[in-house]
Amino acid sequence: MSLVRKISLQMPRLRCRCLLVILLAALFGSGCANWRPLPEGVSFEGAPMPASDVTFLADRTWVDSEGRRHVQQEIFDATLALISNAERLVVLDMFLYNDFQGPVPETTRALSHELTEALIARKQQRPGIEIVVITDPVNNLYGSLPSAQFARLREEGIRVVITDLDRLHDSNPVYSAFWRLFIRPFGNGPGRLLPNPIGRDRVSLRTYLKLLNFKANHRKTVLADDGDGYVAIVSSANPHDGSSAHRNAAVRFTGLAVADILATENSVLALSDKTPLDFELNVQETEAETTVKVVTEGKIKDQLLDTLATSQPADRIDLMMFYLSDRDIVKALIEAQQRGVQLRILLDPNKDAFGRQKNGIPNRPVAWELQRAGVPVRWCDTHGEQCHAKMLLHTTPDEIATLNTGSANLTRRNLSDLNLETNVVVVGNSTQPVFRDAQAFFDEAWNNRAGRVFSADYPVYADQSRLRRWLYRFMEASGFSTF
Secondary structure: OOHHHHHHHHHHHHHHHHHHHHHHHHHHHHHHHHHOOOOOOOOOEOOOEEOOOEEEEEEEEEEOOOOOEEEEOOHHHHHHHHHHHOOOEEEEEEOOOEOOOOOOOOOOOOHHHHHHHHHHHHHHHOOOOEEEEEEOHHHHHHHOOOOHHHHHHHHOOOEEEEOOOOOOOOOOHHHHHHHHHHOHHHOOOOOOOEEOOOOOOEEOHHHHHHHOOOOOEOOEEEEEEEOOEEEEEEEOOOOEHHHOOOEEEEEEEEOOHHHHHHHHHHHHHHHOOOOOOOOOOOOOOOOOOOEEEEEEOHHHHHHHHHHHHHOOOOOEEEEEEOOEOOHHHHHHHHHHHHHOOEEEEEEOOOOEEOOEEOOOOOHHHHHHHHHHOOOOEEEEOOOOOOEOOEEEEEEOOOOEEEEEEEOOOEOHHHHOOOOEOEEEEEEEEOOOHHHHHHHHHHHHHHHOOOOOEOEEOHHHHOOOOHHHHHHHHHHHHHOOOOO
16 A cells, blocks of 8 residues: 555544544643632631621521411611611622522512612612622523613612622533533523523523533622721522522621621622722721631631631530531531530531422431431421521630631532632620520520421431432532532
């Protein structure tokens, strides 16, 4: 066979190999984008700041002896009051801000409508006030389903910023490398091909392909002026109609730590290529013994691990959590139990999601692991809603208390610089109202006092399935998960 013929026969193979090498190089290069430095200001740890006015807020949901569900809410009442008193500045950063409902609609409160009307009313009353709403692109289904509420806010001169998540690290890196190369260049727009995964109407296929990136601005914060000072609320609660019956926790505070909230929100504006707020907060310093520290993203995990690692026998740690799956946190809880720390873990059973049934992952496999190690575990007794609070309360015998609460679940996505998250760490004497109220919130849920049923015994949702246990471990490690 001639040399020319040999070369001509090999050319198709060579072209295929070259194309394969180019494709693999492109995927590798796209995947390397996951390891670039975090945007400036992300993964923030502030200093402990004295705060004289720190309040614990809670949304409670329980059933009575006849099985009727009751809901008692404080968080958005406090948020709406804060907005109605503001004169100069309101900054909100909310993950879910929409009126979407699942197959079984909640009828508790139209939270998104209430918030929208309150913001518009304040802007009309005080035209010079600066109001900024920061939120996650899930609220317009990544560009496929425009938000009528955001359109109304913008018409009134209220700034609405949809967070640009592309600069964050990938929680699902294998898929995200593919998405950046083959899906993102085509953008997204209105579509009717598929049902809205979180509500009514229909959306494009590219909405689902974007959703599989599993990135989020998961924060829930509000900041506003209040008289001569400034106030912030850091919460686990969303202004989302479908979430209006959830159990949630929050802290309202004044003092120097409020300036850190503004700084962390300016970081979100900057990473979204939006102009940060040029606003000088005249925050008064106080000599109060109670301190508030603002922590975001991965620094939340650092604080939690430090609290668990330094806990001593006779200390008490109470944990109420919507999702618990991070392996370092699980290990630290078991080690604390083995040292003699008095632990109580109250978990959502992961069975309800806006009218849809879930499979119990990750909490049920994790609860089996904890319970087997001797950690007392109970379940939030949910009836369509979720036990959405995220709080850890650590108390020592000499009455030093640490409360860590906010938006972050204890999962890889929430604690490993993947999602945007905000928590606060409050430290002080356990006799202070903020700690007494947080302790009462946990105790009533654990003990089912005064004829109110908040929680159920561990056997009610016990799950020893090895399949689900290994499925949870794979989902947590790989990023192929929604938690």
